[in-house]
Amino acid sequence: MPANLTPQYFAAEEKYKEAKNPQEKLKALRGMLSAIPKHKGTEKLQADIKRRISLVEEEEERSRKRGGRGPSPDHVPREGAGQIVIAGEPNVGKSALFAALTGAPAEVAAYPFSTQRPRPGMLSFEDVQIQLVDTPPFSDEYMEPWVPNIPRAGNGVLLVIDLSAGDPDDRLLGLLVHLEAARLSLVPEAEWECPIEDEVFTKRALLAGSKADLAGAIPEKVGDFPLRPFSSETREGIDRLPALLFRMLRVMRVYPKMPGHKPDMERPFTLPVGSGVGDLCRIVHKDFAEKLRFARLWREGFFQGIQVHKDHPLLDKDVIELHM
Ligand SMILES: Nc1nc2c(ncn2[C@@H]2O[C@H](COP(=O)(O)OP(=O)(O)OP(=O)(O)O)[C@@H](O)[C@H]2O)c(=O)[nH]1
Numbered sequence: 001m002p003a004n005l006t007p008q009y010f011a012a013e014e015k016y017k018e019a020k021n022p023q024e025k026l027k028a029l030r031g032m033l034s035a036i037p038k039h040k041g042t043e044k045l046q047a048d049i050k051r052r053i054s055l056v057e058e059e060e061e062r063s064r065k066r067g068g069r070g071p072s073p074d075h076v077p078r079e080g081a082g083q084i085v086i087a088g089e090p091n092v093g094k095s096a097l098f099a100a101l102t103g104a105p106a107e108v109a110a111y112p113f114s115t116q117r118p119r120p121g122m123l124s125f126e127d128v129q130i131q132l133v134d135t136p137p138f139s140d141e142y143m144e145p146w147v148p149n150i151p152r153a154g155n156g157v158l159l160v161i162d163l164s165a166g167d168p169d170d171r172l173l174g175l176l177v178h179l180e181a182a183r184l185s186l187v188p189e190a191e192w193e194c195p196i197e198d199e200v201f202t203k204r205a206l207l208a209g210s211k212a213d214l215a216g217a218i219p220e221k222v223g224d225f226p227l228r229p230f231s232s233e234t235r236e237g238i239d240r241l242p243a244l245l246f247r248m249l250r251v252m253r254v255y256p257k258m259p260g261h262k263p264d265m266e267r268p269f270t271l272p273v274g275s276g277v278g279d280l281c282r283i284v285h286k287d288f289a290e291k292l293r294f295a296r297l298w299r300e301g302f303f304q305g306i307q308v309h310k311d312h313p314l315l316d317k318d319v320i321e322l323h324m
């Protein structure tokens with residue numbers, strides 16, 4: 001008997017696929033259950049949806065017992081090549097920058113504390129997607145206790161200071177006090193190449209100075225941080241930020257191909273700088289990790305399909321053909 005599923009059902013199913021947390025999943029699953037035509041042909045599907053609902057409910061219950069971790073407001077699941085958290089004092093222009101970089105609708109306002117929850121958005125750099133997270137401000141006046149957790153969970157920090165609001169050194173110090181209180185140590189550009197041992201409490205950071213359109217003299221460096229001035233009003237300085245953020249993530253793009261097929265040059269895999277062929281195999285498919293016999297490597301200007309093995313190091317933009 002055909003199921004005759006309705007457009008409402010498919011819409012709910014679409015929402016289920018896009019759901020990012022247990023609450024969204026539950027809402028979508030319940031929508032699927034109510035939209036499904038109730039007859040013999042859909043009995044199995046109905047039972048399957050009910051089973052999934054109880055699994056998600058159990059998962060939620062477990063996370064509540066663990067002490068409310070899970071759907072906490074500071075948790076932003078990582079997506080794309082890496083997650084970069086925007087951090088700054090109130091009203092400096094974080095949300096305006098987030099909107100200028102991601103194209104997301106702006107949550108910008110002339111009063112402080114306009115952003116109250118972290119908000120993720122995707123920034124395109126060439127063929128990679130970088131996740132940016134707009135955050136509530138770091139402030140002496142008022143700050144939710146979970147705000148410092150947000151930069152800890154990311155892969156890097158974009159510090160924003162307001163260049164129209166007095167001495168940049170003071171502005172940066174004002175912000176760093178909060179990050180230090182959160183036990184975060186920040187790595188300036190000159191040391192980005194260095195490996196990081198404690199990835200939870202040490203983050204690479206880029207310093208951007210907002211409202212350059214309103215600023216007087218702009219220094220090249222503030223403390224140890226080279227300063228990147230920008231204006232969300234005129235877009236001056238905005239377009240060079242994505243390449244810097246990509247470099248800060250310390251990832252490289254690799255394009256795997258199957259023998260006899262063209263590589264997919266639009267959706268690269270991203271791997272930490274320093275990874276080799278074996279690391280790529282592990283993320284492509286576990287079979288490759290176990291059964292790879294050899295690989296062929298194309299590197300523009302250097303190699304045209306040379307044979308390499310598992311421990312061969314990869315570089316940004318390599319094309320790799322895997323042979324089992
Ligand atoms: N002239 C000028 N104004 C800006 C710029 N960026 C932001 N603003 C203004 O500064 C105010 C604050 O901007 P937001 O982006 O909301 O600042 P925020 O840091 O997100 O503020 P909170 O979320 O409250 O911490 C708004 O009135 C913006 O229009 C800029 O580059 N130039």
Ligand SMILES: [Mg+2]
Binds near residue numbers: 096108114135
């Ligand atoms: Mg904001």
